Amino acid sequence: MNRRPPPAKKVPTRRPTQVPREVRIIGGQWKRTKLPVADKPGLRPTPDRVRETLFNWLGQDLTGWRCVDAFAGTGALGLEAASRGAADVLVVEQDAQLVDQLRAIQAKLGAAAVKVERGNGLSVLGRLAPGSTELIFLDPPFDAGLYEKALAAAAQALSAEGLIYLEAPVAWDDAALAPYGLAAVRHLKAGAVHAHLLRRAA
16 A cells, blocks of 8 residues: 655744844943944954953953054944943944944943044054053954054054954964064964954064
8 A cells, every 4th residue: 555655844934033133241340231233344243252252361350441442343342341441442433323323332331431433443543642552452344454554553552561452364473463563472263253462572
């Protein structure tokens, strides 16, 4: 007796989730605050795990530090620093919509230490006083070709014991960093991201 094969099971079609994309501040006074991530070409917020590792490297308390987030995007790096006590955080972004978003978040948090500026990250880095900054975040769009100029400008603004966070699609070793007078003290690879903590070379 021939038996009919059982009917094929229907595979339910998944509807795309409409949940807004967001990241969270990981530590400090604004811990768990959600930051929206706009749908913008090239906008690639630093993953939570990488930020957590970065601030483990830096130490959890940044009280009194002067910081610059030169290619801010969501502002996650600069706001994280301010959340952990940084005294002066300059957050720089070129896109008008993202600047409005950053200013709204700054106002909502009452983040008096944070200044949001619409502008070109390279230009802002270039005008910083020599040796004036303890921590500079460099996370430009991967394909924008900005790394060499950004590192050169950031290096001159760095204080004697200051640090640069560099996020890039490739690892920067000491030979590549030497022309800028910098050396890597920490490195992490997470997926397509290479995260570096740099300081002045000895």
